[in-house]
Amino acid sequence: MTDPEFRSPWDPQNHKMPSGGGGRPPGNRPAFWSMYKWVIIPIVLVMVLLLLLPKLSLSGGQTATLLYDIILLAMVGAGLIVHIRSNPGQALRNIAAWVIILGILALGYSIWSGSGRIGQELNPSMGQVANGGISFPATLGGHYVLRVKVNGEPVTFVLDTGASDVILTEQDARQVGIDPDRLNYSQPYDTANGRTWGARVRLSEMSLGPIYLENVRASVIRRGLDQSLLGMSFLERLSAYQVKDNVLTLFP
Structure with a gap:
């Protein structure tokens, strides 16, 4: 005999989606803005800067360099923010590790070259x-x-x-x-x-x-x-x- 209260995990009735349609539980639909705002915002900023560049009186080379730096900074910043939002704990640990590594490198360079207050004190x-x-x-x-x-x-x-x-x-x-x-x-x-x-x-x-x-x-x-x-x-x-x-x- 089969217990009437027991349902097989393969029973289709166990996998009915809640009402509301769309095949996704209510309240879990990602909003377009919340998903893509960290990509949209940098793009908008780049477009605004492109409109302002003619007023800065820069040479062609300076304009190209500035534009490249802005786009690179926007892409890296957007990727970093998305990474932090997806896994805050791991992201903060990674950032802390890189800050320590860069700090050690900067201290080593300061001592080696003698530039900076620390380098002058130690050398x-x-x-x-x-x-x-x-x-x-x-x-x-x-x-x-x-x-x-x-x-x-x-x-x-x-x-x-x-x-x-x-x-x-x-x-x-x-x-x-x-x-x-x-x-x-x-x-x-x-x-x-x-x-x-x-x-x-x-x-x-x-x-x-x-x-x-x-x-x-x-x-x-x-x-x-x-x-x-x-x-x-x-x-x-x-x-x-x-x-x-x-x-x-x-x-x-």
């Missing part, structure tokens, strides 16, 4: 530009380390007011385009490791923040020096320099 040799000059805090050993571009290449120097010239190590000389093997080492220098010999050269350009110098007198030393020195041939070309509260400030 003091890059200096901090302010009030028309550039400042460098003293290291724990009391030295001033400066990152200077020589012939377009970055070179790390230690400030040495006792050195009459800018002094380059052999390695740094090669980096800025000077061949140490073709120089005449006839200039005597006294270093902490004893007397050594250097070769006189001219540096086409040196730049440091707002400071830019050309044809700077320098010497290359092959032995007896571990670090290039920023000497008086650079400092005497400045309008002023000062040391106050363990901070060196150079003025162009």
Whole structure:
């Protein structure tokens, strides 16, 4: 015998749709606007901007670039909003992960390049530009380390007011385009490791923040020096320099 109250899951009566027609439960019909407004709104904004572009007095290239950026931003923004609405929890986790990744990349770039306040704090040799000059805090050993571009290449120097010239190590000389093997080492220098010999050269350009110098007198030393020195041939070309509260400030 079959229980009259039991209905097979395959019984067609179990799958009758509620009255109202259309084959969809009442109240679940998606409204056109609610589904597509995040696509329609960007399209409308792009059309409005297209109408305003002739009034911006942009060149053809600038107009094309601006239009491309607007369309790309609209498409990415619309897709992001739709993704957030469809799965808010997962979308927010994805956004948080990307924010962390981009933040780490930005911090790494700031430290590597020395740009930005964080980069300057963690890499003091890059200096901090302010009030028309550039400042460098003293290291724990009391030295001033400066990152200077020589012939377009970055070179790390230690400030040495006792050195009459800018002094380059052999390695740094090669980096800025000077061949140490073709120089005449006839200039005597006294270093902490004893007397050594250097070769006189001219540096086409040196730049440091707002400071830019050309044809700077320098010497290359092959032995007896571990670090290039920023000497008086650079400092005497400045309008002023000062040391106050363990901070060196150079003025162009």
